[in-house]
Amino acid sequence: MKNIKKFEFNYDLSGLQTWSQENATDMLLKSVLGMTLPRYSSIRPGLRGTTEKVAFMTNDVILQSDSCGFSATGDTSIDQVTVDMCNKKINSQLCPYDLYDYFLSQRLSATSNFQESVPFEELLITDVSNRTAEKLEIEWFQNTISGGDCFDGVDALITSGNGATQIVYTASTSSTGLDVFTAVYEAIPQNVLHRNDLVIYCSYADYRGLVASMRNSSYINLFNFDDASAAQGSEWSLMLPGTNVMVVPSVGVPSGRYYGGPSQYVMIGLNATDNNGIELKSLYDPYQDVVKVMGRLSYGIGVFDPASWVVAK
Secondary structure, X not given: OOOOOOOOOOOOOOOHHHHHHHHHHHHHHHHHHOOHHHHHOEXXXXXXXXXXXXXXXXXXXXXXOOOOOOOOOOOEXXXXXXXXXXXXXXXXXXXXXXXXXXXXXXXXXXXXXXXXXXXXXXXHHHHHHHHHHHHHHHHHHHOOHHHOOOOOOHHHHXXXXXXXXXXOOOOOXXXXXXXXXXHHHHHOOHHHOOOOOEEEEEOHHHHHHHHHHHHHOOOHHHOOOOOHHHHHOOOOOEEOXXXXXXXXXXXXXXXXXXXXXXXXXXXXXXXXXXXXXXXXXEXXXXXXXXXXXXXXXXXXXXXXXXXXXXXXX
C-alpha cells in the first residue's frame, strides 16, 4: 500500500526555504567562527581563489643619540604568508517520510497535546552548521597537501623543517600534566614571550590530564577562564600557572601533539564577504519529495613565522 501521509498537517515544510534564506548562512558562519582555532587566530575575510598572499611588515627600529640632521637607520622587512584555500560544497538530502516518524510530535501546534512548536528548520540547519564547522576545525589542523588536500594544516606548517622548535611529546596525565605543559612553555622561543596572545593547543585527552594534575597540585584556584560561559562548557581553556600562556584544547589537534606560540600568527582565510564564499540553504522539493541542503565553503589557513612556535611530537 502506498504511503499517503499528509505533511501539510502538523508537519509543514513549506516555510523551510524562506527560513533558510534568512538564517542558514549566518548560522553556518557563526558556527565556523565559533570553533577553537578561529576564535584565537587572525581572521582574513574576503580571500578568493585557491591561493592568497597576506603581507606582513616588520620594522627594525634603532634608537639614535639626539643630534641635528637626519640619518636613517634600521630596516623594513615585508614578508608574505601564503594562505592556500579550499572551495567545497555540501549536498545532502533527507526523506520527509523518514522525518515524519521522528518529528511529528515536535511539530504539533501549541493547541495539540499542549506542546510548543519546535522549528524543524532551525534544528536541521543548526546541526548541519555545527558538524560542518567541526570538520573545518579538523582540516585546519590536520590537512596535508601531500595527502591530497588543498592546503597544509597547522601540523604540516608548524614543523622543525619550517623553523619551529621541536621537542619530544609526552602524554599529559594526572601526575605529569603540569610538568609536561611547563616543558612546552619553556620551549616557546624567547622573542615572543612578551606577547599577550600565547597559546598551547592540545588534545582534549591531554587537557584533561593537565586539569587533573593542577587539581592534585592544589592549583585549582589559579584556573582562569575566558568568560563565564567557559565554566558551563561552551569553551574550555585555562592559564598555565605562573605564565601568560593560555592552554586551549581542540577537537582538531591530533593525538600526540602540542603546539605553542602566538595565536595571531595563525591566519584563517575565509571568503565570508561573498555570497558564493560561505553560504548554506535548504528547501523542500515537492517534485522529488525530498528536503535538500546545499552549501558552499571557501576557507584556508597560513602561518606567519613558524620559527616563533614550538611543536611537540
